[in-house]
Amino acid sequence: MKQQLQRERNKLLTSIDRLLEGPMIFLGFVWLILLVVDLVWGLSKTLDYISLTIWGIFIIDFVVKFILAPVKLLFIKKNWLTAISLIIPALRVFRIFRFLRVLRSLRGLRLVRIVSSLNRSMKSLTATMQRRAFGYVVLLSLVVTFTGAAGMYAIESPAPGFDSYGMALWWTAMRVTTAGSEYSPKTPEGRGLAFLITLFGFAIFGYVTATLATFFIGRDAEENDAPVAGAKDVAELRKEISRLTKTINEMKEKLDSN
Template sequence: MPAGPDQGEHLTRERWELLEHLDRLTDKPMIALAFVWLALLILDFTQGLSALWQRVVSVIWVFFVLDFLLSFSVAPDKRAYLQRNWLTALSLMLPALRVLRVLRAFRALRLLRAVRSINLLRLVTTVNRSFRALGSAVQRRGLPFVVALTLMLTVVGAAGMLTFEETLFRSYWDALWWTAMIMTTMGSETWPQSSEGRFLAWLLAMYAFAVFGYITAAIASYFVGRDQDDRNEANVAQTLRDELALLRREIEGLRQDRFQGPS
């Protein structure tokens, strides 16, 4: 017999619940792998990867693919799942070893624009995965999450700027300083020349304008709150002293009445 509407909705709900259960089971390992993947991307952009680290990247990529395929197979609505995870799916189209081989081939052909474009795509997709991992690791979406995200974007953004603007920065630390200035909305006297570098700088600047005000306001609110707490504590202490003095006067008055007796 064909399944009725109620039974179909029940099966759909059960599969979504199963998907959530699988996500909870694989959450912590995937979070750890996402941060390792981000660190290896930064290392690749700044120094390059040895053969050993390339194999590590490939193993992590295989785990990501298996996790995605498992979730995709369980999801009852494949289209809805892909719409929510299209950037993750795109990142899985860039397996580590194949990308490195393609980059070497592009360098041999001197197609530097294609190299930078692929690196930009790797950067964006990796940041997206790391953003999700950070959101899962820091459950409370407040100031700690924003500060951690800002630090992460500053570090990985500097690696990207060094890759896209090799003639502008002499070292990763120069790129990190430049990116930190962008993140604090202070700007710089030097600006990227490549299209990918300009696009990345624009993304960093947009994030900085949107978030840096929140961070400064939170810090100011913290110190203002501490001053207010200090004033409140001082007021409470003064009130207690006044009440204690009043109580002492009343006790002294009772003693005098007792010793004097009735007139």
């Protein structure tokens, strides 16, 4: 009985995920754009209301999925960053309390907010580009670069190299491409975010290098005098082996019949 109930919950949860996948992906990207605008320029009242509305929708979505999840602890483990990204905006809603205003001013909260929001955008990109690996990497790199630059600007400004969003964007782009920069963050939170951006840059650099190597090896393999066997060569070899196998089987049958 308990297992059947869990199966029914899983089916319902899967159905809700499929139904809300498109709208939640769209809202996830809007949420990220509003985060960048908030970190760099601040939100107007209208944009602030839109941000709070999206936040409320995310909370409802999270609570419904948590209720339907058969194993609550496993659900929290898989979505703990999402949960954090939903808790932090509450500091803005309840800013009438003095201690919450103090907490909101801490750079550490900005760092957590940036990382958790990037986590949501990564999930959205994964859902939209499941079979487009290289396109996914390119878009994800752009998302990390623009959002990371907004975070570095919000945390480090007005330090040299981060005194404008353009300079922070240049610095972040250099980190993502592993080129480096003469400027370095001064705050612990800025260093933490820089470390995460650098890790992402090294991971992407390895992927792009492997992709380019595979591309050029494939191009070389298409040449007639290529030292590397290509997919066409392997396919022709398989066909030849298949013909030889068929011929041998026919000869065996003839010998057996005689």
